[in-house]
Amino acid sequence: MHAIEVQHVSKKFKQQSVLEDIHFTIETGEIVGIIGPSGTGKTTLIKLMLGMESLDDGQAKINDHLMPNFSVLGKVGYMAQADALYGELTGKENLAFFGKLYGLKKDALQQRQAYVAHVTNLTNDLSKRVSNYSGGMKRRLSLAIALLHNPDILILDEPTVGVDPILRQSIWQELNELRDQGKTIVVTTHAMDEAGRCDKLVLLNHGRLIALGTAAEMMKQFDVRTIEEVFLAAGGEEE
Numbered sequence: 001m002h003a004i005e006v007q008h009v010s011k012k013f014k015q016q017s018v019l020e021d022i023h024f025t026i027e028t029g030e031i032v033g034i035i036g037p038s039g040t041g042k043t044t045l046i047k048l049m050l051g052m053e054s055l056d057d058g059q060a061k062i063n064d065h066l067m068p069n070f071s072v073l074g075k076v077g078y079m080a081q082a083d084a085l086y087g088e089l090t091g092k093e094n095l096a097f098f099g100k101l102y103g104l105k106k107d108a109l110q111q112r113q114a115y116v117a118h119v120t121n122l123t124n125d126l127s128k129r130v131s132n133y134s135g136g137m138k139r140r141l142s143l144a145i146a147l148l149h150n151p152d153i154l155i156l157d158e159p160t161v162g163v164d165p166i167l168r169q170s171i172w173q174e175l176n177e178l179r180d181q182g183k184t185i186v187v188t189t190h191a192m193d194e195a196g197r198c199d200k201l202v203l204l205n206h207g208r209l210i211a212l213g214t215a216a217e218m219m220k221q222f223d224v225r226t227i228e229e230v231f232l233a234a235g236g237e238e239e
């Protein structure tokens with residue numbers, strides 16, 4: 001069974017074709033980076049995977065279930081690009097709110113709250129109101145919420161945007177640990193330097209899949225030394 005299957009997926013918004021015949025699979029226990037310039041369809045693609053957007057063609061499956069599927073969503077942690085947080089509540093209250101939505105019991109919630117706050121380096125900021133958080137802190141709280149119910153699959157839309165380099169490093173370390181525990185992780189980014197951290201890459205440009213595989217395979221295939229160069233050689237353009 002594949003963790004995620006994207007089968008010949010196409011999507012238009014009105015007349016604008018945003019994704020065209022995208023086809024790939026994601027296996028359990030790998031970190032997959034969906035990489036491409038701004039506006040190329042990365043967010044739309046993960047929304048289609050999750051069943052949050054309707055498809056014009058093709059289908060998306062998670063754990064063999066056609067999406068959307070409510071029962072599968074309990075096993076998925078999703079971090080959207082726009083933070084969906086309650087500004088009037090503290091960080092801790094936000095975690096408690098989402099923990100209750102996920103059905104976590106009090107003890108489990110406390111234990112997971114402490115863990116996700118530690119991972120995202122928010123332990124000392126949990127009692128502050130979120131409206132007083134910086135952009136990076138809000139991103140980290142969104143990541144903490146995505147991790148809260150210990151999901152098997154993490155789908156993270158630009159998790160490291162606005163996050164400083166030291167914390168970025170520690171977030172990637174944590175993602176690696178989660179992967180080593182058997183979690184499946186999908187990350188979108190337009191930061192090409194994050195490509196090398198992923199086990200597999202899906203390179204998108206103008207809504208088309210232009211390359212698929214490991215960073216090393218791609219660089220070998222195109223006889224280049226960076227992912228930027230793969231992008232150019234495979235028919236993409238730099239941002």
Ligand SMILES: Nc1ncnc2c1ncn2[C@@H]1O[C@H](COP(=O)(O)OP(=O)(O)OP(=O)(O)O)[C@@H](O)[C@H]1O
Pocket residue numbers: 013018036037038039040041042043044045081190
């Ligand atoms: N709900 C919508 N209605 C109409 N057009 C949309 C909608 N959502 C996205 N689009 C368009 O689809 C295209 C792809 O957008 P998408 O957000 O998927 O790109 P992206 O690669 O995630 O970009 P970024 O890296 O900037 O987040 C863009 O041209 C965008 O304007």
